[in-house]
Amino acid sequence: xxxxxxxxxxxxxxxxxxxxxxxxxxxxxxxxxxxxxxxxxxxxxxxxxxxxxxxxxxxxxxxxxxxxxxxxxxxxxxxxxxxxxxxxxxxxxxxxxxxxxxxxxxxxxxxxxxxxxxxxxxxxxxxxxxxxxxxxxxxxxxxxxxxxxxxxxxxxxxxxxxxxxxxxxxxxxxxxxxxxxxxxxxxxxxxxxxxxxxxxxxxxxxxxxxxxxxxxxxxxxxxxxxxxxxxxxxxxxxxxxxxxxxxxxxxx
Ligand SMILES: [Zn+2]
Numbered sequence: 001x002x003x004x005x006x007x008x009x010x011x012x013x014x015x016x017x018x019x020x021x022x023x024x025x026x027x028x029x030x031x032x033x034x035x036x037x038x039x040x041x042x043x044x045x046x047x048x049x050x051x052x053x054x055x056x057x058x059x060x061x062x063x064x065x066x067x068x069x070x071x072x073x074x075x076x077x078x079x080x081x082x083x084x085x086x087x088x089x090x091x092x093x094x095x096x097x098x099x100x101x102x103x104x105x106x107x108x109x110x111x112x113x114x115x116x117x118x119x120x121x122x123x124x125x126x127x128x129x130x131x132x133x134x135x136x137x138x139x140x141x142x143x144x145x146x147x148x149x150x151x152x153x154x155x156x157x158x159x160x161x162x163x164x165x166x167x168x169x170x171x172x173x174x175x176x177x178x179x180x181x182x183x184x185x186x187x188x189x190x191x192x193x194x195x196x197x198x199x200x201x202x203x204x205x206x207x208x209x210x211x212x213x214x215x216x217x218x219x220x221x222x223x224x225x226x227x228x229x230x231x232x233x234x235x236x237x238x239x240x241x242x243x244x245x246x247x248x249x250x251x252x
Pocket of ligand 1: 177180181182184
């Protein structure tokens with residue numbers, strides 16, 4: 001069956017002398033592998049299109065019995081020039097792809113998550129400050145879509161307001177415990193402004209994301225907290241390798 005769908009390229013590997021196999025997150029069919037024959041020859045129509053983070057319209061032959069499907073056509077559907085040119089934004093985008101690739105299974109459609117990813121890349125591309133905010137917002141949405149969303153409005157133990165420090169993060173219960181419930185047994189301590197940042201970035205209004213000004217170290221702490229939560233709950237997940245590169249680019 002020939003199908004046409006929007007897709008974001010997550011990874012590419014060389015195959016044979018001239019071809020490429022790409023892992024693509026498609027809007028309609030979820031994550032799958034596509035082979036682009038001859039994609040590495042200079043005359044190929046795929047040259048400069050099939051790179052990680054490229055947003056494409058893909059046409060391919062979907063065969064139920066196969067693990068790798070044949071890509072017959074692809075064109076760029078959006079261009080994120082500033083992400084490509086700015087190393088901080090590039091690494092932030094790679095961390096989104098890494099988290100997504102870790103979180104979703106092959107051939108499991110997640111159209112809402114697909115839209116979140118494209119939206120987060122669009123906002124990252126336009127961001128004039130705090131690029132990591134769009135990664136935090138994406139991770140919040142990603143966790144929610146795969147069923148491990150965080151509870152940000154009340155203490156996960158007593159249901160009371162999260163208004164007193166020290167707040168602690170309890171990944172096991174998917175949220176925070178208030179100062180009244182936290183003890184030496186509870187998880188890592190979280191500053192009140194980090195919780196406020198999470199609440200702000202949970203908003204479904206991407207225009208507001210970049211208006212939140214966070215110190216780079218602060219936003220990285222939040223990213224680690226969310227990534228740790230993801231890896232704890234997704235079976236077989238490994239630590240996100242992209243985060244150390246992001247860290248050295250954003251702080252270094
Ligand atoms: Zn409590």
